[in-house]
Amino acid sequence: MHSFAWWPTLIVLAVATFTDMRSRRIPNWLVLPFLLAGIAVSPWRQNWPGIGRGLGWHGIGQSFAGLGLGILIYGFLFWMGGMGAGDVKLCAAIGAWIGPGQLLIALVIAGMAGGIMVLCWAAFGGFLNELFTGAGDLVFGWKERGMQRDPELVLTNPLKRKMPYAPAIAIGTLISFFSH
Numbered sequence: 001m002h003s004f005a006w007w008p009t010l011i012v013l014a015v016a017t018f019t020d021m022r023s024r025r026i027p028n029w030l031v032l033p034f035l036l037a038g039i040a041v042s043p044w045r046q047n048w049p050g051i052g053r054g055l056g057w058h059g060i061g062q063s064f065a066g067l068g069l070g071i072l073i074y075g076f077l078f079w080m081g082g083m084g085a086g087d088v089k090l091c092a093a094i095g096a097w098i099g100p101g102q103l104l105i106a107l108v109i110a111g112m113a114g115g116i117m118v119l120c121w122a123a124f125g126g127f128l129n130e131l132f133t134g135a136g137d138l139v140f141g142w143k144e145r146g147m148q149r150d151p152e153l154v155l156t157n158p159l160k161r162k163m164p165y166a167p168a169i170a171i172g173t174l175i176s177f178f179s180h
Contacts, residue, residue, distance in 0.1 A: 006177050008034065008037065008097070009094060009097055009098070010174070012034045012090075013094075013170040014170070016031070017166045017167045017170050019166075020166035020167070021164045021166070024084075024164055026084070026089065026090050026166055031086065031089045032089070037097075038066075038095075039060070039063050039067070042062065043060055044059065062100065063096045064096070066095030066098060066102075066103045067096040068092075069100045069103050069104065070088070070091035070094065070096075070103060071088060071091075073091070074087055074088040074091040086166075090169055091107070091169060094106065094169070094173055105172075105176040106169075106172040106173040106175070107172060108172070109171065110168045110169045110172025111168075111172070112172075113168040117163065117168055118131065119131075121163055
């Protein structure tokens, strides 16, 4: 476990989860300073994997690689309309703290946790059939749509249900600390 990366991450994840569940927003005042702090402390990280461990430039490179991976993966989901901008910024900030290797583990686990959460949410909410229909259209509708977003399946559609995703990001990130 990265000794000084877990506790600030835990605090930010707790606040982000609370605000996302309460208001469906992850505030910039929380995420952006966390992101900048992750980059700022990266030269002093002694536990980064790879060549040049313990060197300042290696830590900065790992921090920016994690940030970039978070933006790349969640940015694509945001562009497709299925992820909020706060989720993208939170993931990028976490990547700046934990680097790309651990972030990839966190994102895979977050995806599994989010999948389980959305299935339970839809089952208890009585809209499981709607969920599967929308997922099928999203996955198999590429032939008709091409790279265009489906206007029915985006977060900006006021008629669609929106699930807070910060709890899934938190679960994936926290489990990733124990896997290292």
